[in-house]
Amino acid sequence: MLAVTFKRGVHPPDHKEMAADVPIQKLEAKEGMELIFPLSQHIGPPCAPLVNVGDEVVIGQKIADSQARLTSPIFASISGKVTAIGPAAAPNGAQVQAIFITADGKNTTLPFTGLSAQEQASPQKILEAVHQAGIVGMGGAGFPAQVKFSPPPTDTIDTVILNGAECEPYLTCDYRLMLEDPRTIIKGLECMLQLFPAAKGIIGIECNKPKAIESMMKACEGMQRITVQPLQTKYPQGGEKQLIYALTKREVPSGGLPSNVGCIVSNAATARAIGIAVAQGTPLIRRVVTLSGSAMNHCGNYDVPLGMKLSDVVELAGGFSETDPPKKLISGGPMMGNAIFDLSAPVTKACSGLVAFNEADAALPAEQNCIRCGKCIEACPMGLMPTTLSKLARKGDLEGFVANHGLDCIECGCCSFACPAKRYLAQSIRAAKHSPHLKR
Amino acid sequence: MDRQIISSTPHVRSKDTVQSVMRDVVIALCPAAFMGIYHYGAHALLLMAVSIATAMFSEWAYEKALQKPSTLSDCSAIITGLLLAMNLPPAAPLWMAAVGSVFAIVMVKMLFGGLGQNFMNPALAGRAFLLASYPVEMTSWTSASPFGLDAVSTATPLASLKQGVLPDATMLDLLTGNIGGCLGETCAIALLIGAAYLLYKKVITWRIPAFYIGTVFILTAILGRTGESGTLHVPLYEILSGGLLLGAFFMATDYASSPMTPLGQIIYAIGCGLLTTLIRLYGSYPEGVSYSILIMNLCVPLLDRYTAPRIFGARKKEKGAKA
Known part of the structure; x- marks a missing residue:
């Protein structure tokens, strides 16, 4: 069958060979391990906790929910005791309210x-x-x-x-x-x-x-x-x-x-x-994440309980390289994933992996003059003119930015990837898109 | 764990850099430059050396004087110098190459903000400046001979065509560059090898050269030349002679002074082809490549503005950008 596609786009090296042939391995929370369940793991208003500090919970128990239309309940992925409800780091770099549960190692489960x-x-x-x-x-x-x-x-x-x-x-x-x-x-x-x-x-x-x-x-x-x-x-x-x-x-x-x-x-x-x-009948309590990148000891795919801290996942999976330590940690893929600094963030429903870059991979390129090569225009899957948008964004001309369809940007990063002058195109466009001064 | 780098996405960049792009252009120009030396001798080599050295020195000196960081490492000054030399007659005096290079770098490129900001092709502007200032030296042509040993004064094929006479040079002479002309423009094979390299490396796309050369081919095939001794319809001969190949592949494609949008590039290239044909057929100059490209360079901001690609998912009423 003929392969189909869309217009424009780029071909970044996929590096999938690092983890593609490693079968999914199941990781379990050990007794005493602390797991974190952010109350906001979806787009929409956050859930409210249904448990209190000190409560015992079992696998599959609903621990947070909301009456809002745009919402999604949260379930315990381990059995154990609620130790705290408070702020925690999310894998997208944000701070969110979360339920902290310490595993009892018994893995008591609800019948599904x-x-x-x-x-x-x-x-x-x-x-x-x-x-x-x-x-x-x-x-x-x-x-x-x-x-x-x-x-x-x-x-x-x-x-x-x-x-x-x-x-x-x-x-x-x-x-x-x-x-x-x-x-x-x-x-x-x-x-x-x-x-x-x-x-x-x-x-x-x-x-x-x-x-x-x-x-x-x-x-x-x-x-x-x-x-x-x-x-x-x-x-x-x-x-x-x-x-x-x-x-x-x-x-x-x-x-x-x-x-x-x-x-x-x-x-x-x-x-x-x-x-x-x-x-x-099993609710969403586990997911498969990919651990990969030049600073990871054992690249692979791991079936983990939601809420397990990324640091625990990495440790159970073999840790980071000692000789080539990580300099940049990315939650998700390198094109659209977030660089994070706090590995105490847990695996959430939408967290697809952790990519660890060594120093060479993490190096930030220096920006040069735009040479008007047009490679960003040939790359943009939305038909935008990233170099023009980026200039408007940097000038602070939000009106011009919107007139040139800046809000249609899907933040895929193709323009920055393609740019030989290493300009921070997607980055500046994103900043303008999320500017508080923007009138929609 | 060490401190981690935090930055906005994407976290990976392509291997292409400004340096690698410019280096590829220099590599692509090498076959034609070598053939220039082969046909016109050591003086051709000297012209290139002086032109490149002056171009690099002027960029360095300008930035030094203005206390700006040096941009010599981006290699673009080498291209400007080399292209200017390749657009000079083989017997041009060395000082002329130097004067042209200074004009190209300082007046056309650096004063407007350096690489990427020049509104016209610096090498071509330098050539136009020299042509206006020293018309005699800039239009005296010598014949090609191995390493320039038996060079004599000659007419270019285009000058003969202007009279409506099919020149003595055969198609093979045009392909190998065994004709009179600027020192880098004569050998079609060498230019095509370089062009193939640029296309392969994706430094340029096919759009500008294909539409430029195609327009000249079609127009000269239809219009023909009416001289003293009848009408000539020799489109293949037209596109292989003069500076068209050098211009279409290496100068009209200059990033800074050509449109960024695909549609803009096509309109620009057709414009170049149209002007080149009109100047060649009806103008007072035998050759029109440089002026056509320079004139179309000036249309680029307008073209970029009105040829923005169609936005994905744009509703019919609001197609295109209204900048």
Whole structure:
């Protein structure tokens, strides 16, 4: 099958070989280990705690929830005792309120039961199960799944897209899941299709993952509504708008949502979480993260309980290199992930990995004059003129910035990657986009 | 654990640098420069050396005088010097190369803010300045001979074409550069090798050279030349003679003075081709590449402004940027 793609974009070295062939390894919280559960692991207002300091909790117990529409409950991933409720570092660099739980090592768990075959035929039951399992977009955005699956009635969904592009360099957690647990991912996709009876399911996977394409094709063999579509290897192929364009040739309107063009997009890990929630009744309490980068001793993919501190994950996985210590730690991939300084931040629902750069990789390049080569324009998947936007942003001309469609920037970083003068294009554009002086 | 570096995304950058891009251009110019030395002898080598040295010295001195950090390491002064020399007649006096280089670097490049800020191609502006100031020296051509040993005064193929006469030079002479002309522009094969390297290295795209050369090819095929001895339709001959290949691949593609947008580049290249053809066919000069590129350089800000790419997902009513 011919591989499809979007316009422009870049080809960063993917470095996936460092962790791609390492099977997922399960890490467990030992007795006495402190786990942290931020009350805000999704887009939307934070949850309120349902437990008090001193309470005993068990695996799968709901510990925080909210009545807001845009929300997602939080569950304990270990059994143990609530020791504190207070501020903690989040893996995106922010400070958030969180519940601290110390593991008792007993791993006492609630009994989980999945939906019966009859219940699985009901869209309402599936939507409820997804909501009650605390599922959010696990690719990084953290958008509550049940809200995503309830588009405005004016939008008719005809395509459910499973995002297996995983275009961020270094990250291989979705790849491993597609190899090791394709059936649960397909199960999740089937549940989504159940919600949209008129839709077909497309699984988009980049061509640099032939084994994943093969594995997913095998898992959905004979299914009428599901197809696997190879994608060209290009960044940001897994960006929602780019993926939709590649697969359907539809453009999500500026400022609009995928549902406006009849599409719903979920990444592979999210689909798997839905599959688990519906079939087994287990809420979102674990996820697979990739540890990789030049300063990591044992690059690999680890199935960890949510809430485990990144420092504990790294230690259990073999630690950082002694001879080539980390100089930059990135939560997520190097194109869009956040550089963090505090490894006491926990693994959250949307945290896909930790990339540790040694000194050479972490070095920040010096900026030179723009030579007007236009490489940023040839790279921008949104059709923007990054060099112009960056100049306006630095001048503080926010009016000109908006007039030149600065707000359409998806912050993918292609422009900065491509720039030979090493200008901080995406960085300055992002600063303007989030400027408090901006009038929308 | 040591202190960690915190910065905004992206955390990885491509391997391309300004230096690597400029170095690739210098490498790409080498075959043609070598053929210039082969055809016109040691004086050609001296012209290039003087031109490059003066260009680098003027940039260094300017920055020293203004107490600015030196930008010599970006290698762009080497390109300006080399290109200027390659645009000089083989017998031009050495001081002329020096004067042209100083003008190109100081007046055209540095006074406007240095690399990337020059509004026209410095080497071409230097050449135009010399052509206006020293018209006799700048239009005296010598024939090509191995290492310039038997050089005699000659006419360029374009000057012959201007009379409506098909020149003596064969197609093979044009390809190997065995003709009169500026010292870096004559050998088509060497220029094409360099151009292929630039395209392969993705330093330039095909747009500007293809539309520029294509426009000249089509227009000269249609219009033809009407001279004293009849009409000539020799488009292939037209694109291989004169400075078109050097101009289209190495000078019209200068980043700073060409449009950044794909559509802008196409319009710019067609404009260059149109002007070149008009000057060659109907103007008083036999060759029009430098002036065409310089004139189109001046249109670049306008082109960039009105040829912004279509925004992904733009609603129909609000297409394009309104800067």
